[in-house]
Amino acid sequence: MQRRVVFRGKALPYLLVAPQLVVTLVFFFWPAAQAFWQSMHREDPFGLSSRFVGLANYAAVLSNPDYIASIQRTMVFSAAVTVLVLVPSLLLAVMADRVIRAAAAYKTVLLLPYAVAPAVAGVLWLFLLYPGVGPIAHALSWLGIDWNYLLNGGQAMMLVIVIAAWKQLSYNFLFFLAGLQSIPKSLLEAAAMDGAGRTRRFWTIVFPLLSPTVFFLVIVDLVYAFFDTFGIIRSVTLGGPGKSTEILVYKVYYDGVVALDLGGSSAQSIILMAIVVALTALQFRYVERKVHY
Amino acid sequence: MERRRAAQDLLPHLILWGGIAIVAFPIYMTFVASSLTQEDILAGMPLLPGPHLVANYREALFRGVVATSGISVLRMLWNSLVMALIIAVGKIFISLLSAYAVVFFRFPLRMTVFWMIFVTLMLPVEVRIVPTYQVVAELGMIDSMAGLTIPLIASATATLLFRQFFLTIPDELVEAAKIDGAGPLRFLVDTVVPLSRTNLAALFVILFIYGWNQFLWPLLITNSPKMTTIVIGLTQMIGLGEGRTDWDIVMATTLLAMLPPALIVLLMQRWFVKGLVESEK
Numbered sequence: 001m002q003r004r005v006v007f008r009g010k011a012l013p014y015l016l017v018a019p020q021l022v023v024t025l026v027f028f029f030w031p032a033a034q035a036f037w038q039s040m041h042r043e044d045p046f047g048l049s050s051r052f053v054g055l056a057n058y059a060a061v062l063s064n065p066d067y068i069a070s071i072q073r074t075m076v077f078s079a080a081v082t083v084l085v086l087v088p089s090l091l092l093a094v095m096a097d098r099v100i101r102a103a104a105a106y107k108t109v110l111l112l113p114y115a116v117a118p119a120v121a122g123v124l125w126l127f128l129l130y131p132g133v134g135p136i137a138h139a140l141s142w143l144g145i146d147w148n149y150l151l152n153g154g155q156a157m158m159l160v161i162v163i164a165a166w167k168q169l170s171y172n173f174l175f176f177l178a179g180l181q182s183i184p185k186s187l188l189e190a191a192a193m194d195g196a197g198r199t200r201r202f203w204t205i206v207f208p209l210l211s212p213t214v215f216f217l218v219i220v221d222l223v224y225a226f227f228d229t230f231g232i233i234r235s236v237t238l239g240g241p242g243k244s245t246e247i248l249v250y251k252v253y254y255d256g257v258v259a260l261d262l263g264g265s266s267a268q269s270i271i272l273m274a275i276v277v278a279l280t281a282l283q284f285r286y287v288e289r290k291v292h293y
Numbered sequence: 294m295e296r297r298r299a300a301q302d303l304l305p306h307l308i309l310w311g312g313i314a315i316v317a318f319p320i321y322m323t324f325v326a327s328s329l330t331q332e333d334i335l336a337g338m339p340l341l342p343g344p345h346l347v348a349n350y351r352e353a354l355f356r357g358v359v360a361t362s363g364i365s366v367l368r369m370l371w372n373s374l375v376m377a378l379i380i381a382v383g384k385i386f387i388s389l390l391s392a393y394a395v396v397f398f399r400f401p402l403r404m405t406v407f408w409m410i411f412v413t414l415m416l417p418v419e420v421r422i423v424p425t426y427q428v429v430a431e432l433g434m435i436d437s438m439a440g441l442t443i444p445l446i447a448s449a450t451a452t453l454l455f456r457q458f459f460l461t462i463p464d465e466l467v468e469a470a471k472i473d474g475a476g477p478l479r480f481l482v483d484t485v486v487p488l489s490r491t492n493l494a495a496l497f498v499i500l501f502i503y504g505w506n507q508f509l510w511p512l513l514i515t516n517s518p519k520m521t522t523i524v525i526g527l528t529q530m531i532g533l534g535e536g537r538t539d540w541d542i543v544m545a546t547t548l549l550a551m552l553p554p555a556l557i558v559l560l561m562q563r564w565f566v567k568g569l570v571e572s573e574k
Binding site: 003004005006007008009010012013014016017019020021023024025026027028029030031032034035038088091092095096098099102106108109110111112113114115116117118119120122123124125126127128132133135138166169171174175178227228230231234235249252253256257262265266269272273276277280 | 304306313317319334337388393395398399417420421429447467468471502527550555570
């Protein structure tokens with residue numbers, strides 16, 4: 001796609017794209033190529049030489065029970081975050097679409113979590129639930145619940161899921177609200193005149209028309225849960241206790257930066273890239289479908 | 294019948310108030326804790342603010358905390374502000390230029406350039422942590438503002454958004470500019486940039502928040518305390534099971550860390566919503 005009328009220029013267009021192209025080449029393509037190269041090599045323990053090992057790093061990563069456990073953990077985490085953010089944000093958007101008065105005020109508050117950095121959102125909730133300190137932690141122990149996410153892996157997982165969902169609520173709410181407001185009111189009025197109740201109208205008209213938005217948000221939320229939740233894990237649990245909240249993105253950081261296993265971390269990077277490419281491809285299939293409608 | 298109507302009208306408000314409670318409760322409790330002393334908090338904190346608000350914020354802002362090697366929160370806020378502004382303005386600047394070239398010129402390798410920018414969508418920092426760090430290290434940019442910001446300013450999203458918008462500028466405007474003898478740079482500055490005002494504002498809001506909230510990249514690239522950003526500094530203040538945590542000061546710092554992006558969302562809501570929705574198209 002291009003415009004019909006364009007300017008003439010030989011050097012100028014190259015000068016204009018140069019800054020972005022240089023940054024892209026140096027900080028995206030070079031590291032990606034290096035990750036690819038490193039994933040096929042193994043360094044000696046002193047970092048002095050490296051030799052070609054083919055797919056051995058991948059085989060080592062994929063046959064490592066720790067990595068398999070991390071994949072499973074990431075799947076549970078992302079699925080839980082996605083469901084926990086989609087359902088309440090859809091409910092809230094439907095309600096906000098229904099009220100006219102004060103809708104703007106509700107919207108303003110519900111957009112706030114978007115502004116909060118994942119790591120800062122982590123600290124907000126960490127405080128509330130810090131054993132022996134936070135008000136919710138106190139309330140839970142008063143209710144007789146043995147709450148200590150620093151020791152209990154299941155509780156730690158629950159905590160980071162809740163925080164991740166809280167932070168992503170705004171984004172989903174906003175897109176659902178925009179989707180709802182683009183549904184023609186005449187359609188709903190016609191159905192109402194035919195005697196369809198509110199619930200029936202929602203499931204037969206609103207929800208099907210909203211399904212592209214739902215699909216889009218599922219992908220966005222999965223990508224978010226996979227990658228953008230690093231700050232939450234790092235600030236709240238450090239992947240622990242044990243390894244109970246060590247999701248893939250935290251593991252690639254830990255193995256590469258803390259444990260200094262370059263080959264393994266690079267192989268993990270390439271695997272993560274493949275996951276992003278797959279999710280993005282899915283997203284584009286959705287965009288194409290939307291064009292056909 | 295009347296009563297049923299009233300209940301039906303009330304239900305959405307009740308549910309929305311529930312949502313607001315979930316969103317606001319942690320922020321409110323953080324505010325309350327930032328107005329108490331450490332002893333008040335540890336003794337089971339009240340639900341209403343106490344009298345130590347000013348003292349806590351003064352201490353957080355101006356007195357360095359031991360956990361962050363004596364760097365004050367004010368300095369960290371400054372670091373974050375500089376980082377966020379460079380990232381937002383830098384991204385807008387280079388994306389505006391590259392989108393302009395791709396849309397308003399015909400040149401060999403045009404589509405190659407476009408696709409090279411496009412695939413960066415699929416390479417977030419998180420998936421290329423170690424190799425990107427190594428590249429920055431080889432360039433001697435570790436622990437510098439340049440190393441902190443430049444790798445983050447290439448953005449396919451902003452370029453795609455500008456491209457989308459530039460394609461809608463009527464051909465007549467370009468022809469008129471040509472007849473007036475205006476060159477491509479004159480047209481960019483005098484016509485395209487003013488027409489892009491709302492897109493620029495919307496993108497700025499989104500990108501400022503993106504820059505301010507960076508965590509993983511500063512964690513890797515900055516070592517010296519004087520480079521600490523507010524989000525990094527905040528996480529350093531928490532003992533996580535080991536060491537003492539001054540919760541009153543930590544809570545004041547938490548609110549300070551979220552205040553600038555929150556204010557931007559609140560005050561520039563219209564641009565924020567536009568930026569968020571359009572950048573996903």
